[in-house]
Amino acid sequence: MKNDRFFLGILIGIGAIILLSVVLVLINQNQAAYLSEDTPEGVVNNYLLAWYDEDYEKIESYLMDHEYKPDLQMIIDAAIDNQYSLEMSGVYIESSFIYDNGTQASVIISTANSSSGSYRKIYQSDDTVSLIKQDGHWKIEEFPHPYWGWSWYLPPDQYK
Numbered sequence: 001m002k003n004d005r006f007f008l009g010i011l012i013g014i015g016a017i018i019l020l021s022v023v024l025v026l027i028n029q030n031q032a033a034y035l036s037e038d039t040p041e042g043v044v045n046n047y048l049l050a051w052y053d054e055d056y057e058k059i060e061s062y063l064m065d066h067e068y069k070p071d072l073q074m075i076i077d078a079a080i081d082n083q084y085s086l087e088m089s090g091v092y093i094e095s096s097f098i099y100d101n102g103t104q105a106s107v108i109i110s111t112a113n114s115s116s117g118s119y120r121k122i123y124q125s126d127d128t129v130s131l132i133k134q135d136g137h138w139k140i141e142e143f144p145h146p147y148w149g150w151s152w153y154l155p156p157d158q159y160k
Helices: 002-028 040-052 056-061 074-079 083-087
Strands: 091-097 102-112 122-134 137-142
Touching: 002 074, 002 122, 040 056, 040 102, 040 122, 040 137, 056 074, 083 091
Parallel strands: none
Antiparallel strands: 091 102, 102 122, 122 137
16 A cells, blocks of 8 residues: 555656756747847847748848849849758857947857758857947848858859
8 A cells, every 4th residue: 555655646746847947848839039239149049040940031131232232032042942951050149349439240150950861960160250249239240160161241243
């Protein structure tokens, strides 16, 4: 009889732990959120979320204004070309540096990419995002793969 109560207590404890784990996973599932755009880190964070949300107009709004700024179709094409890489990668914002009298910034990001196939391996690298201040707003000048199109900001005769 004592063994039955002890066993029942263990089962109830295991059930409570499982239930708590499920609740925590559901609560923490959507932690990513848009941040204020007045910092380079906020712009980088929001740019990344726009990629995962497939919000191409928002992606375009974070890019610096330039004679050869990519149009909406170029952004969509880059997203299609990089879809597999986007699904297999994740990014963590490490740190940022503002320089040149507050008009330029660099944000260090750590990117983890997972290979596919029977042998899965995680590749991690640190990359730099370049930003410039235009009209009082931080705009992205360059971003590492896969969140950037290879032909962006090139004159059309250089990529056709």
